[in-house]
Amino acid sequence: MVVSGLTLFVIALLIFALALVLLGVRTVPQGQEWTVERFGRYTRTLQPGLHLLLPLIDRIGRRQSMMETVLDVPSQEVITRDNAMVTADGVVFFQVIDAAKASYEVNNLQLAILNLTMTNTRTVMGSMDLDELLSQRDQINARLLGVVDEATSPWGVKVTRIEIRDIQPPRDLVDSMARQMKAERDRRASILEAEGQRQAAILRAEGAKQAAILQAEGRREAAFRDAEARERSAQAEAEATRLVSDAIAGGSAQAINYFVAQRYVDALTAVAAAPNQKVLFMPLEAANVIGAIGGIAEIAREAFPNRPTPSAGAPVTNTPAPPQAPRGPWNRDEPRGSDAPPSPES
Numbered sequence: 001m002v003v004s005g006l007t008l009f010v011i012a013l014l015i016f017a018l019a020l021v022l023l024g025v026r027t028v029p030q031g032q033e034w035t036v037e038r039f040g041r042y043t044r045t046l047q048p049g050l051h052l053l054l055p056l057i058d059r060i061g062r063r064q065s066m067m068e069t070v071l072d073v074p075s076q077e078v079i080t081r082d083n084a085m086v087t088a089d090g091v092v093f094f095q096v097i098d099a100a101k102a103s104y105e106v107n108n109l110q111l112a113i114l115n116l117t118m119t120n121t122r123t124v125m126g127s128m129d130l131d132e133l134l135s136q137r138d139q140i141n142a143r144l145l146g147v148v149d150e151a152t153s154p155w156g157v158k159v160t161r162i163e164i165r166d167i168q169p170p171r172d173l174v175d176s177m178a179r180q181m182k183a184e185r186d187r188r189a190s191i192l193e194a195e196g197q198r199q200a201a202i203l204r205a206e207g208a209k210q211a212a213i214l215q216a217e218g219r220r221e222a223a224f225r226d227a228e229a230r231e232r233s234a235q236a237e238a239e240a241t242r243l244v245s246d247a248i249a250g251g252s253a254q255a256i257n258y259f260v261a262q263r264y265v266d267a268l269t270a271v272a273a274a275p276n277q278k279v280l281f282m283p284l285e286a287a288n289v290i291g292a293i294g295g296i297a298e299i300a301r302e303a304f305p306n307r308p309t310p311s312a313g314a315p316v317t318n319t320p321a322p323p324q325a326p327r328g329p330w331n332r333d334e335p336r337g338s339d340a341p342p343s344p345e346s
Helices: 002-024 099-104 109-126 130-135 137-155 171-249 253-273 286-303
Strands: 025-028 032-038 041-046 049-052 058-065 069-079 085-096 157-168
Touching: 002 025, 025 032, 032 099, 041 058, 041 099, 058 099, 069 109, 085 109, 085 137, 099 137, 109 137, 109 157, 130 137, 137 157
Parallel strands: none
Antiparallel strands: 025 049, 032 041, 032 058, 069 085, 085 157
């Protein structure tokens, strides 16, 4: 009986020791940190992994998650600086970086962060006008992040981001803003249309100016060309007149006969080519016409002395015929009109 009682005591002692060992072994999962309290006082922080505690002396105090946590900020009404009431909500992202401070510096960490964020949201948004509130959301987020992160730093918490999700002005204010935006866009459209018309008018005026300049330059160039052509024609006429004068001065009557005959033929050609109805006054004396033709024939014989005449087969002589002035309407020595009767001898 004594042996069996001792055995039972040893077995019980072993079981108690094993239980104490099991009570002192702790395994901390990844992403968490646990605080250790000895007789109610914080002593150290357990990192992820296997740890051994003193049974009945050390115990686990708080279990803190070291992962980034998102906290939803409920909607709240905010009065802006220009007395417009809006409804805003958002989200907060924070991470515990010191498990001991997060466990013993603040009670109910998430509730404290939530109330702090809501209070600063009203402060920051209330110091801005409605237009700034709607257009500068990034600035609001940055100001909120700076204020809340500084306030939660003693708690061992790092606020990483604060985002304002929605800002809802009153319905009547939204309608007023829509009308204002429409009026502003209409004004811009009118300005752009007027600017376009002004630019088009300027371009049209520039085009007309360039066209007028080009036309003037064209007329000037044409005038220069016409003047040059008239000058060259006058020079050619003067040269021809000089040659004829020299020939006449040298005793050659064929030159003046050729000159007068050419003028006569040109005049007849111009009269015949006119499109209007016309009456031609020809010389009544056949001798005058024959004399004019004879003058042209003499000119031809002078120009081509070695060719036979078309009227006869006799040999051609080089003796020139005596000069004979052509008789016609251009002969100033001959009486004109009905005062000069035709001569039967001619």
